[in-house]
Amino acid sequence: MKTINYQTLQETLYFEEMDNGLKVYLLPKKGFSKTYGLFSTCFGSIDTTFVPIGENEMLKVPDGIAHFLEHKMFEMEDGDASDGFARLGASTNAFTSSSRTAYLFSTTTHEDECIELLLDFVQDIYLTEENVEKEKGIINQEIGMYDDDPDWRCYFGSIQNLYQNHPVKIDIAGTVDTVREIDKETLEKCYHTFYHPSNMMLFVVGNIDPQKTMTLIRENQAKKHFEKENQIQRENVDEPQGVDQDELILNMDVVMPKLIVSMKINDILTEPSQKLKRELSMNLLLDLLFAKSSKLYEDWMRQGFINDSFSANFTQERNYSFLQI
Numbered sequence: 021m022k023t024i025n026y027q028t029l030q031e032t033l034y035f036e037e038m039d040n041g042l043k044v045y046l047l048p049k050k051g052f053s054k055t056y057g058l059f060s061t062c063f064g065s066i067d068t069t070f071v072p073i074g075e076n077e078m079l080k081v082p083d084g085i086a087h088f089l090e091h092k093m094f095e096m097e098d099g100d101a102s103d104g105f106a107r108l109g110a111s112t113n114a115f116t117s118s119s120r121t122a123y124l125f126s127t128t129t130h131e132d133e134c135i136e137l138l139l140d141f142v143q144d145i146y147l148t149e150e151n152v153e154k155e156k157g158i159i160n161q162e163i164g165m166y167d168d169d170p171d172w173r174c175y176f177g178s179i180q181n182l183y184q185n186h187p188v189k190i191d192i193a194g195t196v197d198t199v200r201e202i203d204k205e206t207l208e209k210c211y212h213t214f215y216h217p218s219n220m221m222l223f224v225v226g227n228i229d230p231q232k233t234m235t236l237i238r239e240n241q242a243k244k245h246f247e248k249e250n251q252i253q254r255e256n257v258d259e260p261q262g263v264d265q266d267e268l269i270l271n272m273d274v275v276m277p278k279l280i281v282s283m284k285i286n287d288i289l290t291e292p293s294q295k296l297k298r299e300l301s302m303n304l305l306l307d308l309l310f311a312k313s314s315k316l317y318e319d320w321m322r323q324g325f326i327n328d329s330f331s332a333n334f335t336q337e338r339n340y341s342f343l344q345i
Contacts, residue, residue, distance in 0.1 A: 021234055034230040038241045041218025041249050046233055047225040055131045055226025059138050060122035062252075063089075063214035065192040066338075067119075069255035072209040073216070073247060078255060081210060082201040083187075084159070084194020087116040089207055091155055093123065093142060101141035110134045118188050119338045131228060132236055139222070139240050145211050147204050160196050170272045177268050178280040178344060184264045186257050188340050217241070218249040257339065261286045276327075285341040295336060302334040302343070310345065 024033040034046040065087065069080045093114070094101045105112040110127035123142050127134045166172045176191060183189040193199075224233060263284055289295045310317055310332040320326045332345045 021230070034234065036234055036238075038217060038238065040241055040244075040246050041216070042241060043221045044234065044237055045221070045223045046228060046230045047223070048228050048230050049226055052227045053128050054126055055128070055134070055224065055228060056124065056126050057135055057138050057222070057224045058122055058124040059142050059220065059222050060120050061214050061220045062119065062338075063121050063210070063219070064117050064119040065190060065194075066187040066340075067214065067254060068187050068190070070213065071253040073213040073250045078253075079209065081206055082194060083190045083198040084192070085202055085206065085210055086121055086214075087193045088155065088159060088199065088202050089210055090114050090116045090121050090123075091159060092147060092151070092207065093145065095146055095151060096141055096144070097146045101137065104137050104141070105134065108133050108137070112138075116192055118192065118340075131226065132233070135224060135233065135236060136240055139237070142215070143217075143244060145208065145215075147207055149204055152202070152204050152207065156199050156202070159193060159199050163191070163193050163196060163199070166191070166193065170270075170274045170278055173270055173272065174278045174280050175344070177270060178282040179342070181265050181268055182263050182282050182284040182342055183340070184260050184262070186259045186340055188337075189264070212247065213250075213252060216249065217246055219252060259340075281345045283343040285336075285343065288339055288341060289336075299334065299336055302336075306332040306334060306343075
């Protein structure tokens with residue numbers, strides 16, 4: 021187990037890569053009452069074209085399948101993982117973004133049992149034709165809810181304006197039509213390709229003993245069998261430098277107009293340290309220009325150009341980046 025010391029923060033991060041490729045990070049926080057665990061895979065809504073594990077040809081899967089799979093992961097053969105966490109006095113949740121899916125818990129008790137449950141339910145899959153079909157109605161209701169949300173339509177519409185070919189322009193949940201196309205076999209292919217430990221990361225932070233916790237995780241992983249590690253082959257997206265469209269106006273039932281101005285960043289960094297420097301630099305710049313303590317923010321508020329919902333954000337992901345104001 022490696023240790024990384026942060027003298028300025030007076031914290032030590034513990035890291036180990038398991039024999040199966042799973043990357044584990046532990047951050048002990050003495051005196052804290054809550055423990056958080058997050059188990060994530062590099063599989064998101066943009067991963068729609070790839071070579072499934074054990075195959076040789078590219079496969080195009082329906083939009084929204086990563087989000088669909090997230091919904092199904094909590095269902096276990098002997099019950100629901102959420103109920104298991106509730107019995108341990110813990111809360112649990114999950115989310116899907118464009119580039120990852122993550123499962124998490126928070127607890128003040130039974131930390132070891134929660135970590136094992138998190139690992140166990142994500143590293144197993146229980147699918148039937150019946151429970152897949154049942155889930156389609158639930159997800160399509162969720163899609164309808166977001167379609168009626170002006171804030172989401174404004175936010176996501178600004179991203180769709182930027183990109184011509186990149187799948188980030190596709191809604192994370194997909195559409196009603198693409199959800200109908202999802203079946204058990206395709207879900208299983210996605211799961212076995214992207215939920216391999218070598219494509220995943222576990223992070224636990226709280227009042228934990230790193231040696232004891234790492235031993236627990238080692239023993240949990242040693243009991244399980246996984247396919248041989250396979251380098252995931254994703255489709256390379258040919259994205260032109262220009263935007264898809266300069267402007268889009270939606271008419272919805274809102275009290276006041278909403279506006280997002282977006283800027284596409286074509287210079288995509290790959291080196292993690294450089295990406296971190298850019299993210300810190302951009303956030304500092306946006307704070308200097310647009311934070312509530314800036315002169316510009318004060319002037320615009322006084323002139324009635326903006327209200328307290330005004331913000332500026334920088335997004336940087338695996339193979340795309342943009343600004344939104």
